[in-house]
Amino acid sequence: MHEQQSTRLAEEITRLVRMGARFRGMLKTGDLGAEFSALMLLPPLRSMGPMRVTDLAEIKGADPSTVSRQAAQLVKAGLARREADPADGRASRLAVTEAGVAACERVRTARVAMLSQVLADWPADRVGAFTDLFEEFNDAVEAHLRSDPPPRETS
Template identity: 45%
Template structure:
């Protein structure tokens, strides 16, 4: 098995563990969308679908649920009256903060037996991996043209 295969298997196992740890306060599939809006938004729904590489109807359902829950709101676009950029509300930011704290605590517990040097090295390597993965991931054309 190649190193890349081992990394892929471990990342899938990690994703399953994180999802099973404790129920999230919102639909787990909505958390990446909420985080993206908070970190990089505002975005239109079509931009979100293209960036996440999912079908627009999937984003529409998720956005509708987030709007109903008061975690995201639609704003009028001053340059294009037909557009409705999506923005995370204060309640949405509180959910993201709580989720971040929950996961940080979970990861902290898992890393508690590691030496400070091993934890720092792991954090550095993981950061490099994520940066390289983002850099090498092909982007949809409409995202590149923005």
């Protein structure tokens, strides 16, 4: 890719990230009892099943102490529960509750509704092409991150 195109793409990604908080604020999900960042722990728990906070942090690419704080919010809100890890009774796993599944669905439905509004004036073929290219881009970024993991912070 040409440097000018890479620069433009980097600027557009930065613009999208800056809009992220505002976008999240416009989602009509009601009060689910936890910060949005904590709610984003629910989908992997829902799809992959119960797991230790350290494993969840690795999946999310986040600091374990941050994920631990977010997990505590989910437990307090009744969206997740702690359970004994069958592989090691001294450890616990985080599992999504029925209320957590419902919260996942509320966030997903709100996100789809918002994107449907944003893309309402786009022709279907452009939405399809954009979706395909965006998926291809995300796949490439994930592959790059797997092949060249960022250095771990040390204290």
